[in-house]
Amino acid sequence: MYRSHVLVCGGTGCTSSGSGAIIAKLEEELKKNGLEEEIEVVKTGCFGLCALGPIMIVYPEGAFYSMVKAEDIPEIVTEHLLKGRVVERLLYSETVTENGIKALSDTNFYRKQHRVALRNCGVINPENIDEYIAFDGYKALAKVLTEMTPEQVIDTVLASGLRGRGGGGFPTGKKWQLARNLVKDADQKYVCCNADEGDPGAFMDRSVLEGDPHVVIEAMAIAGYAIGATQGYIYVRAEYPIAVQRLQIAIKQAREYGLLGKNIFGLGFDFDLDIRLGAGAFVCGEETALMTSIEGNRGEPRPRPPFPAESGLFQKPTVLNNVETYANIPQIILNGAEWFASMGTEKSKGTKVFALGGKIHNTGLVEIPMGTTLREVIYEIGGGIPNGKQFKAAQTGGPSGGCIPAAHLDIPIDYDNLIAIGSMMGSGGLIVMDENNCMVDIAKFFLEFTVDESCGKCTPCRIGTKRLYEMLEKITSGNATLEDLDKMEKLCYYIKNNSLCGLGQTAPNPVLSTLRYFKDEYIAHVTEKKCPAGVCQDLLTYKIIDIKCKGCTACARGCPVGAITGTVKQPHVIDTDKCIKCGACMAKCKFGAIIKE
Amino acid sequence: MAFKKSVVAFAGTPEQEAKLKAVIDAEKGHKGALMPVLQQAQEIYGYLPIEVQTMIAEEMGIPLEKVYGVVTFYSQFTINPKGKYKISVCLGTACYVKGSGDVYNKLSESLGIKGGELTSDGLFSLEACRCIGACGLAPVMTINDDVYGRLTVDEIDGILAKYRG
Numbered sequence: 001m002y003r004s005h006v007l008v009c010g011g012t013g014c015t016s017s018g019s020g021a022i023i024a025k026l027e028e029e030l031k032k033n034g035l036e037e038e039i040e041v042v043k044t045g046c047f048g049l050c051a052l053g054p055i056m057i058v059y060p061e062g063a064f065y066s067m068v069k070a071e072d073i074p075e076i077v078t079e080h081l082l083k084g085r086v087v088e089r090l091l092y093s094e095t096v097t098e099n100g101i102k103a104l105s106d107t108n109f110y111r112k113q114h115r116v117a118l119r120n121c122g123v124i125n126p127e128n129i130d131e132y133i134a135f136d137g138y139k140a141l142a143k144v145l146t147e148m149t150p151e152q153v154i155d156t157v158l159a160s161g162l163r164g165r166g167g168g169g170f171p172t173g174k175k176w177q178l179a180r181n182l183v184k185d186a187d188q189k190y191v192c193c194n195a196d197e198g199d200p201g202a203f204m205d206r207s208v209l210e211g212d213p214h215v216v217i218e219a220m221a222i223a224g225y226a227i228g229a230t231q232g233y234i235y236v237r238a239e240y241p242i243a244v245q246r247l248q249i250a251i252k253q254a255r256e257y258g259l260l261g262k263n264i265f266g267l268g269f270d271f272d273l274d275i276r277l278g279a280g281a282f283v284c285g286e287e288t289a290l291m292t293s294i295e296g297n298r299g300e301p302r303p304r305p306p307f308p309a310e311s312g313l314f315q316k317p318t319v320l321n322n323v324e325t326y327a328n329i330p331q332i333i334l335n336g337a338e339w340f341a342s343m344g345t346e347k348s349k350g351t352k353v354f355a356l357g358g359k360i361h362n363t364g365l366v367e368i369p370m371g372t373t374l375r376e377v378i379y380e381i382g383g384g385i386p387n388g389k390q391f392k393a394a395q396t397g398g399p400s401g402g403c404i405p406a407a408h409l410d411i412p413i414d415y416d417n418l419i420a421i422g423s424m425m426g427s428g429g430l431i432v433m434d435e436n437n438c439m440v441d442i443a444k445f446f447l448e449f450t451v452d453e454s455c456g457k458c459t460p461c462r463i464g465t466k467r468l469y470e471m472l473e474k475i476t477s478g479n480a481t482l483e484d485l486d487k488m489e490k491l492c493y494y495i496k497n498n499s500l501c502g503l504g505q506t507a508p509n510p511v512l513s514t515l516r517y518f519k520d521e522y523i524a525h526v527t528e529k530k531c532p533a534g535v536c537q538d539l540l541t542y543k544i545i546d547i548k549c550k551g552c553t554a555c556a557r558g559c560p561v562g563a564i565t566g567t568v569k570q571p572h573v574i575d576t577d578k579c580i581k582c583g584a585c586m587a588k589c590k591f592g593a594i595i596k597e
Numbered sequence: 598m599a600f601k602k603s604v605v606a607f608a609g610t611p612e613q614e615a616k617l618k619a620v621i622d623a624e625k626g627h628k629g630a631l632m633p634v635l636q637q638a639q640e641i642y643g644y645l646p647i648e649v650q651t652m653i654a655e656e657m658g659i660p661l662e663k664v665y666g667v668v669t670f671y672s673q674f675t676i677n678p679k680g681k682y683k684i685s686v687c688l689g690t691a692c693y694v695k696g697s698g699d700v701y702n703k704l705s706e707s708l709g710i711k712g713g714e715l716t717s718d719g720l721f722s723l724e725a726c727r728c729i730g731a732c733g734l735a736p737v738m739t740i741n742d743d744v745y746g747r748l749t750v751d752e753i754d755g756i757l758a759k760y761r762g
Contacts, residue, residue, distance in 0.1 A: 276633070279632065
């Protein structure tokens with residue numbers, strides 16, 4: 001029995017900010033003070049509040065230490081763990097009250113969250129199967145194998161209303177039903193997991209794999225039982241080394257416990273799993289491309305039908321779901337379809353995990369019931385926009401999604417509402433932008449991404465996205481006409497309607513949604529040759545404001561091309577012909593006398 | 598398209614070749630074995646020059662053009678060697694809106710190379726990556742296994758100096 005547990009986040013965010021060194025130091029200090037028998041250090045998955053990492057929680061007090069450094073560890077050990085005095089200066093400020101520590105669940109960041117998929121992340125040690133089992137792990141698999149027929153499993157998932165969390169939102173139960181029934185006499189079927197989280201800025205799948213890998217294994221075995229498959233593949237990004245390693249450990253442990261492999265639970269059901277690493281191709285998030293990649297080919301999509309439920313991996317009936325979708329399955333089996341369906345909106349049940357990023361205080365992972373408004377997520381959970389800036393747009397759905405303006409902040413978030421306002425759920429990246437972000441530049445950023453990631457198989461996507469990118473370039477360099485805007489919009493619809501797979505069909509969305517809500521910015525670029533947000537270099541001019549300039553010469557000395565002239569203690573001047581718009585002068589000026597417009 | 602050959606002469610050792618053969622023997626016969634073999638071959642050699650691709654093609658009985666097709670499709674496979682220090686700047690959305698584009702340009706300027714290239718002393722290579730998932734630390738770059746977060750353009754030269762030693 002340990003009298004105290006210290007949970008340290010070992011997710012990618014906190015590992016990147018140095019949690020590995022903290023754990024090592026903690027273990028060293030505990031040993032030095034003879035506490036290693038009394039206090040257990042647990043390396044967990046992600047707590048969600050990545051902005052404050054590295055994060056450490058000490059139980060039973062529930063003291064939430066944030067931005068911990070290795071130098072702080074001796075103090076935490078001698079003061080808190082030895083003498084029982086919480087080190088207040090290191091606590092997350094919001095948890096400090098006059099009457100002691102406020103529970104984490106009462107803070108703004110966590111209060112409106114409801115954790116289903118992330119239930120075990122930041123709670124258990126993901127490298128220890130016993131901890132997963134202690135939190136009802138593999139109980140759903142046991143229930144399915146002993147008490148339910150495959151049809152009952154499918155009916156439960158159907159009734160829960162669970163829809164694919166990878167972006168498309170296809171009903172999961174329906175997918176399973178098709179894979180079970182479409183081909184009656186298949187000699188082999190497969191269950192696949194899409195962990196090729198390619199949407200830049202979304203990292204919920206990675207956090208589940210890092211923080212709770214067994215939940216995916218358990219859910220895939222349940223899916224295998226439901227559709228009649230004995231083999232599964234997890235296709236995971238090679239850029240996620242911690243996730244891959246924890247998955248490997250988890251699969252090994254599950255095999256040792258007889259929870260994977262032959263004759264699971266001694267009940268005659270066989271199911272095994274293999275990991276396949278991606279190699280950096282966004283298109284492999286598309287289901288047919290993913291399967292082609294597992295087969296060892298260039299990850300190009302193929303036309304559907306036939307759908308994977310009929311002819312998928314190695315031409316066999318296949319079910320493919322994403323990580324977050326699977327993470328909901330064991331809870332649905334244990335708590336029932338009604339429980340799950342009681343959360344969310346009419347057509348979007350349950351919860352959704354979002355990765356909050358960009359211009360927002362509390363960057364990190366949040367899980368909220370469907371139907372929560374964007375305003376609640378950004379201002380209450382996310383803590384609003386830093387530096388007193390104005391909210392401009394929230395981008396959801398990554399390169400396939402769109403930008404949502406302030407006017408739609410009060411729309412309840414669900415699949416259908418997001419599509420209605422020109423964006424989409426996607427895998428759940430939610431990037432906040434403020435007045436300093438140029439929406440034309442953002443659209444161009446996403447198009448650059450899709451041009452790069454287009455696999456090249458079909459012409460509308462390969463050539464269309466390239467042309468679209470060039471049009472955006474024309475706009476941001478001040479060479480476009482209003483006619484180009486119309487042409488661009490037409491091209492968007494052409495690409496959407498004619499591309500082979502989801503990548504091309506959604507690639508124009510960032511352009512269309514910014515055209516819809518921020519047309520004035522496009523027009524400013526075209527007619528006034530100005531970038532209102534001050535981002536597009538070609539349209540900017542740097543200027544010195546006479547009355548603010550003290551003539552300190554710092555800017556002239558900092559200018560790499562000698563474009564600034566003036567005498568000491570007299571206002572300086574920028575020669576706009578020579579200026580290369582590098583911004584060095586602006587960074588050097590201590591008086592705020594240099595502006596760009 | 599011209600046949601892409603590595604710019605550096607191939608200098609594989611017999612030990613590396615033995616390792617590669619062992620990998621191929623272990624994977625051969627599995628369905629879809631080419632990707633795992635290529636991934637492990639890149640770990641052994643650091644890159645996948647045409648010589649390595651040829652060995653894989655012959656050992657596995659897969660046409661060389663298919664091997665080459667797969668290698669050039671995926672951005673993680675490289676036919677050119679990487680620097681001793683691999684610099685990777687995240688240009689994912691969260692990092693981009695916080696200014697990682699400026700960080701990338703500054704690196705390119707300081708090193709005198711573009712993305713995908715190697716400095717002439719073989720010390721640094723530069724590439725852009727898509728989201729390593731440390732969005733809370735945006736903007737982020739990695740140099741080998743070291744992660745640098747909340748970067749500003751001013752810090753770049755100081756960080757590079759550490760590696761130049």
